[in-house]
Amino acid sequence: MESGYEFRDKDGHFQCQSILTRCHGSLMCGKNLVVCPNVSSSEQVIVIETPGEQIMTETSENERDIVMRTTNEMLHTCALNALALKVVKRIIDKNGNTIDMEVNGTLENVRQFADMSFSDDVYQKKSFEIITCAFINQLYKQSEQCAEETCKFHTDKQSTSKRRRFSNARDKIELATGHKQLIGFLSGAGGTGKSHVIRTVCLYAQKLCQALHVVFDKRTIVVTALTGAAAVSINGETTAKAFALKRKVQDELDEFRNTYLVVVDEISFASIEDMELLNEKMKEILDKPLQPFGGVPIVFCGDFAQHSPVGGIPLYNEDNGVVWRDFVNVFMELKNNHRFNGDPNWGKLLGKFRDIGLTTDEVALINTRVVGTPNGPKERSIPFDAVYATKTNIDRMAINDAIFAKHLVQTHFKVPEIDPPMHTLCIKAGNLRFHVRGTRREYRLISTGYNLCCCGRGSCEGPTQKIP
Numbered sequence: 001m002e003s004g005y006e007f008r009d010k011d012g013h014f015q016c017q018s019i020l021t022r023c024h025g026s027l028m029c030g031k032n033l034v035v036c037p038n039v040s041s042s043e044q045v046i047v048i049e050t051p052g053e054q055i056m057t058e059t060s061e062n063e064r065d066i067v068m069r070t071t072n073e074m075l076h077t078c079a080l081n082a083l084a085l086k087v088v089k090r091i092i093d094k095n096g097n098t099i100d101m102e103v104n105g106t107l108e109n110v111r112q113f114a115d116m117s118f119s120d121d122v123y124q125k126k127s128f129e130i131i132t133c134a135f136i137n138q139l140y141k142q143s144e145q146c147a148e149e150t151c152k153f154h155t156d157k158q159s160t161s162k163r164r165r166f167s168n169a170r171d172k173i174e175l176a177t178g179h180k181q182l183i184g185f186l187s188g189a190g191g192t193g194k195s196h197v198i199r200t201v202c203l204y205a206q207k208l209c210q211a212l213h214v215v216f217d218k219r220t221i222v223v224t225a226l227t228g229a230a231a232v233s234i235n236g237e238t239t240a241k242a243f244a245l246k247r248k249v250q251d252e253l254d255e256f257r258n259t260y261l262v263v264v265d266e267i268s269f270a271s272i273e274d275m276e277l278l279n280e281k282m283k284e285i286l287d288k289p290l291q292p293f294g295g296v297p298i299v300f301c302g303d304f305a306q307h308s309p310v311g312g313i314p315l316y317n318e319d320n321g322v323v324w325r326d327f328v329n330v331f332m333e334l335k336n337n338h339r340f341n342g343d344p345n346w347g348k349l350l351g352k353f354r355d356i357g358l359t360t361d362e363v364a365l366i367n368t369r370v371v372g373t374p375n376g377p378k379e380r381s382i383p384f385d386a387v388y389a390t391k392t393n394i395d396r397m398a399i400n401d402a403i404f405a406k407h408l409v410q411t412h413f414k415v416p417e418i419d420p421p422m423h424t425l426c427i428k429a430g431n432l433r434f435h436v437r438g439t440r441r442e443y444r445l446i447s448t449g450y451n452l453c454c455c456g457r458g459s460c461e462g463p464t465q466k467i468p
């Protein structure tokens, strides 16, 4: 069974199948459930009483939602007790070796995980510890709330000692957060490993949720960035999209019920107005109007020596930036640059460029590395996955065109008898018809009815929906 739990009634009759498989319309919860993990440990058996009005037998959207909420709350409750369970997870360390690592949500365990993931970078380790503890603390806090609201625990000796053990572990985690909502700023020059810390936090959190049989999805830790490009690079979404910064809050009200951490990357792009808006929207979405950012731990990542907001006042402007100045309560700075491990001198030079500027000799040294100059690197030595920075979109498009032309030469034959490779999308110009609909301009493929290109106000999103 997928979830690792079975739901049985008091007499041991099977009640509920595959809790985590949300689509099952026949999800049913009985009263006085006995929740038995699939592991062979009788210690893990607990009794939960569910409020009668939440028991559903069939499947309207609304009802299913209530059932899912109930089961989620139970899962949280299970999580409290599952702490005693030693869960060993396989992870890959920095040298690529596979090792077994127990993930159990205690402070000692978080530190052990940090030691293994960041070797000798103390700044990364400490930042990881602070952020991860904030996540765990929020998870436990919400679990306990759910447990108090919906469930009653056995008060026998064994259960009591288990709860005491959990309380001790939980207290240590809370102490590590300083008993407050984390509103942190993770700073450091480009390459010091900010994204790496966030990725490792997500990895730990995901493994912990798996171990505790708590759902981990894209709303458990909401990873966002101020710009689209940065959002893609951290596998997240834009802050504006996640928190409805440019529209009215709608579906979001339900989505963030089980959010335990929010990350906002490239914070140097945010203006004071952006930050105020984010604060207000998060309060609204999380339904906590009196708590900053809706009461959820939040970490802003970035480097104020990088880009500043377009047309707005930067956050570090102390006279106006009340939300930033007054709310941020933990400052974490990473100081070791890992991006230039293979060329430390180059890294040192760029570090100096960021902090104090360069001498003319240093500028001359950089100029010796300009591609295409007589003594500089040759064009053929540019790696195929190099990232280009250009000043204008025209330059960007010229580079993309050239890369595409090179790709065609390498992968396509000029002879029409030889088919192009499988990944090729063939568009015959004669089959396209150009349409203008309002502000949208698009090409429609006559034979299939597919839109090939939807262009509006300068943006082009490529193939989109089928025209009926």
Ligand SMILES: Nc1ncnc2c1ncn2[C@@H]1O[C@H](COP(=O)(O)OP(=O)(O)OP(=O)(O)O)[C@@H](O)[C@H]1O
Pocket: 094, 117, 118, 119, 121, 124, 188, 189, 190, 191, 192, 193, 194, 195, 196, 197, 303, 338, 339
């Ligand atoms: N402790 C570490 N050990 C080895 N490599 C690391 C470590 N931390 C980070 N790295 C590597 O260093 C590179 C830069 O890290 P990362 O992208 O996280 O930096 P960043 O601070 O987020 O940079 P930017 O501000 O440019 O986004 C990555 O290739 C990452 O895998």
